[in-house]
Amino acid sequence: MAREISRRHFVAGASAAAVQAIGGLTRDAGALLGLPTRGLRVQVPRTARGRTTSPSVWLPDPISADHLRVLAQIAMNAARDAGADFADVRIGVQRRIRQFTGPGGPSVGMWSSYGIRAWHGTTWSFQHGSVLTPDAVTAVARGAAAGARRYADINTRLATRRSTHRADSLPSFGETPWAPTSVVTGEWSVPVEIDPFSVPLDDYQRVLGSLVDAAVPSSVYRNASAFGFWLGWQAETRVFASTTGSLVTQHTLCGGAGVRAVAGAHPDPDIVKLSVPDLEQVCAGFEVALRPEIPVQLQSLYNAAVRYRQLPFRPIRDIGRGTVVLDGETMARVVGSTVGSALDGDRVSGIEADGAGGGFLSPPLDILRASAPQFSPQLTMTATRAFPSPMTVHWDDDGVVPESYTVIDGGRVVDFHTTRETAPMLAEWNTQHGRPVRSHGCAVAPTPESVPRCSGGHMMVASAATHVSLEDLVRTMNRGWVVMNGVTIPTPGLTGVDIFNGPESVVLEIQRGVPVARTRLRLQVVVPLLLGKNLIAIGDSTTLGTSAIEVNKGIPWEPVQQFVTAPAALCKDVDLLP
């Protein structure tokens, strides 16, 4: 039946021309559509055929990088023709797979989308879409250019208004030209040994089964259980292009395995769960799940989980101040959700003032010029997006090559996370120190259709150079608590953070350096104190833990992720709450 469809970019003709025939359930004929769908997710059947095929069979053939590059260049030509002074585009395809233990096939999915920024003067506009046809991307590019012109006029009017009402006629932050970037070209892929999308689903089940088998002796003898194991990856091909001639393609892959030792079994609420570290979000392929050390780590974790569970549970009766050891994962969350976020260029520049908020490390130039260090001299932190971090990219979403940089050196803030937009706020400082005004490459668009925002990448807190294990830190405590895998929630302004038990946390009461009980607690810390005069010692590299931090940015808000690796830390005078 005839149906009126808008003459916007839902063009039937263009998409129909590219459609491929659907055949049987073989790899080549598994393509659903010639054009990738914006969102496709399907539950793979639990049949013999389903098990022996790889995940890619159940997805359309991903759109080729060549096609993405062609569309990117069409978009840039359209933006230029529409009068944009400058424009850039991110266009990409994501594939995902997730397989759990237990009944049910894996879930696989594919998404594609794009986002185009266009500038007119110093005003920019953003438009996004998901239909990957030349007509559609052209329409979106034109829309972005038109939006930039419209709002440039409005900004001129507002600037005139401001200059007549304010004594200071200094340019507003947003009127400052963005930090320059060079034209970049090339293609880069995460080094992968085994493509998870080419592995038969039977092998997924076998690997999960072998991990469960590694846990079985413990579950048989010690009231431990193995559940909730999973394997999952996300692969993306993303093209970045700009009207100045940049054209780069990146193939990223991130994922891994969720493997945890569980002492106790449902429905018993008194369960201790410990996860195998550095396995869940790794920049690598299926080879992550085949690491020979995983069963050994799992056994060791089961021993620890059973040992912890044998300790009596004793609620905290007294409140006040105490000494606490935060393990690497908890310390990473504390640092990442407070200091790491407070160094965010979007926050200190005021971009997120009415959104995610500001932070206590602003104004940035005052912080950089401070006479005294802001934190303990034991605290040194760098940021990177180099391989093998989960945040690894060769070019960020501004088209900038990321660099590794130090943000805190011996307790003193020496830099901030910056993008092309926020780097100019440090221009005066950088010029004084003979450094170019340059983005650190912190622009992150969670999906190609997202507005790029600032993310600190992967922040690494330096561990102690001398040998100081977690046990060494605990042994020094006459009385206190050890928090392992604690949950953190920062306060607005990021000067404080609450630390408390989560579903997979273990909190131990320590007396004379020995764990004597398990407990639940809630700590309220003032971050400049915790990481300042209350920081007694940090652990060595054996105590390092990594956590992912997610911050909702923008309105409408969208989660932006960053990672933090930190050593364990011994802290005094930490407030305990009832």
Added chain:
Amino acid sequence: MSRPRAREEPRSPVLSSDILRSIAQDALRWSAADTMSVTVDHIAIGIARVMMDRVRMQDNGDKIRIQLMTQFGQRDSVWLSVNQLDPVSIQRAVRYLDRTAHELRGDPTSFAMPLPPRQYGPNTVWYAGTAEAFTTARHDAVATLVEPVIDAGLTASAFVGVYAHAMAYADKRGILAAGEETDAEVVVTAWRAEGKGAGWAGSCARDWSRLDLPAVPARAIDLATRGSAPVASEPARRTVILDRPAVAQLIHAMGPAFNARLTLSGQTPLYNPATHNLRLGEQIMDLRLMLLSDPDDPEGGYLPFNRIGDPLRAMTWIDRGVHTNLAFDAEFAAIMGYVPSNDEPSALRVQASPDSALQTVDAMIAGCEDGIYVNRLADVRPVGDPTVGMLTGVTNGGCFLVRNGRIERSIRNLRFLDSPWLFLNRVDAIGTPARTPFGYAPWAGEWPIAPTIVPPLVVRDFNFSALADSI
């Protein structure tokens, strides 16, 4: 106020629900499956964000989603979603689904509860004015919102957002539902020169013409101007005047508690652990208060069906302080023999019973000897035992000490720790309800937040637990 309109006005940002409905029906016709459902959505947004007196960015875009589910007999179902609208692509998707669904095994003993016939209320949440605002009015609004703040010597952040959504659902049982909705929200934050104080205000409505644009910056400026040199006030249990934005944050967090499945499993404050009974029929808050939701609410309406075609009905959750209803989803209602079914409320209206005396915020302040006025809350999240419903968060965008019937001075922001299930028993005064904006509120869900219509309240012994650093 414009009424629901016929479709195909020019320059609509989304396709009409009639078109989406015909797409869904076509997909059903092409499938040989015994069971099939199709949900088609088209969402468009238009956003402008202002920072430091200039438009930093605008963000426009739309999304199409066609979600198809297929099942043969008692085999497992399979589903996928696509974004292509042309018939050829949808036909291929349907064929792919049918072929895949044939491959599945299932449970021959599984049994699907027969569901009662469906009736949907009228769709009253599309306004042509909001659809037209995508092209012109929202751009013009920026200057209206920002220029007064500049003139007042303050710095403006602002947000202008418009939203349009069309949805259609169809399945092989003959259930057919379609509707459209629009929404709009504007928010202004006026910052003091030293950056240490701010005033926040906003306006939201389904109908763009109902936004009171000039009032928004005026309110933000007033709050910012009063907010100079805040002093610390000792955290304690205090009498508090909660203005509508603050009440909205707290009320919105109550919605999930009306879920019958959660409540029957003892996970909400609506389950009495002492008696192991539901609290239906108990008085659980002030006798003057009513909580209700209605798809046809002139301010807080919503589409009268959910994504799987279940009808959403008007329901009174709290009537004069007495708990009267729980939300049984369609399947659970059929299992439990409960009628009518309904989803847990995301849109809520709080109002006083008809015979109650109402007060304006000014009257509340005038009647307060010693208390705190709170404009808005931020970072609201549940904490502790879910059966208590305790919430924590911080005051934001205007917090003042009230003494002897007047605002005495600005105070530093405070952290609160209290439960609406408790403090709604300590209400001293109630105002007139109105639809209330949220602004930046990821803790409340996706933007735009479902309509929340609330009055200002005076609450005694509201628990402020600590000072906070929010601005």
